[in-house]
Amino acid sequence: MSWSKVSHKKYGEDLEADILDLVERLKSKRYKAMDIRRVCMPKADGGKRQLGILILEDKIVQKAVSKILSAPPVSFVVINTIFRIKHFAVGYFFKKEAVI
Template identity: 50%
Template sequence: METKLARIAEIAKEKPKEQFTSLYHLLNKEMLLECHAELDANKATGIDQVSKEEYERNLEENINSLVERLKKKGYKPQPVRRTYIPKDEKSMRPLGILAYEDKIVQQGLNKLLQAIYGRSCLVLIIV
């Protein structure tokens, strides 16, 4: 997978005006398994109440299902759980907590965007 992303990064650097029209196929099983492995197990569970450990119990089946939904364009992110954390003594900062599967997809999209734009990208899925 890194080779494909490296090639995309190379093309994006050589041809800044290049338009990438077909990157969806890169969100495949290999990439999504890699994204799952990179996610921190100590993060809060989302609206689905699924942790990394729980998702791993049927990892192959879960990732295969996710890939299939992505291919059929049937994947739909779940609502984000809104939490507020203290910003300073007087104010609170909103924090959106994603469902675990949505974190995996966002990590994959972030990798694709980083390859194209060459820097950290924040991926927001708006429902």
């Protein structure tokens, strides 16, 4: 995939349509993250630091997923049992605990 350059201003010109298109591509599983553009920045000691630059839509998707995954834990009560979502850096799992 090639790297695409779209400014915040240009994306915002028709923001609602662009976001609806992005959501539709996510729902239909047609969305693909673009390759990260690599840029080398000089460091004070003469070395180089690699930076990865994402396209705007990738940033939007990452922020949305981050908000969903970092939401407060939700508890589900099911017949004398509580299923609580526990958050770890690697993902979520259900933990079964007895109700007191």
